[in-house]
Amino acid sequence: MxxxxxxxxxxxxxxxxxxxxxxxxxxxxxxxxxxxxxxxCRNSYMAFVKKMWPGFIPGRHHEIVAKAFEDVISGKIKRLIINMPPRHTKSEFASYLLPAWFLGKYPDKKVIQTSHTAELSVGFG
Structure with missing residues (x-):
């Protein structure tokens, strides 16, 4: 028992x-x-997001993007492009929270972030 x-x-x-x-x-x-x-939180990106961002209100698009990120991390998807309008949490999801979740899941790995400007890249990480 x-x-x-x-x-x-x-x-x-x-x-x-x-x-x-x-x-x-x-x-x-x-x-x-x-x-x-x-x-x-270690096994579900969306659970991690909700834990790290208590005021977060998920939409259907967040669930879809979270699943896509999990598929990338697991190797089911090799390449992923996210196209969404401004203010739909692309940066928060892909540049802030995803690296944190990935490193929590795989602490022996490393993450490289790139951007079209150095300032933006530095701001993300």
Missing amino acids: DLRELAKAAQGKLHLLTREEQEILLKELEELELHEDKEQ
Whole structure:
């Protein structure tokens, strides 16, 4: 029985545990939730974006771009061009958040960013 199943089974019976046992259970559940949250962010670009950008309101185009980025990272897509109007999070998604997610997923890798101007490239990273 895993920790979540144990906690669910104990629901309604927590009063039978000592205060110390309740605190230990709560701490372990919080650690489990944190671990699961980290794993979800490591495996899903969109989960990472939502975690790093709390006020972010995703649109359908964000889901499509996030999936395309995941496919690039996994090797399913070899080349990708993103064309969207201004103010649709191209820079935030591709130049700020994607390198951070990629390096969190593959800390032994390196990222090179280029741009049409040096100032813009430096600003991204």
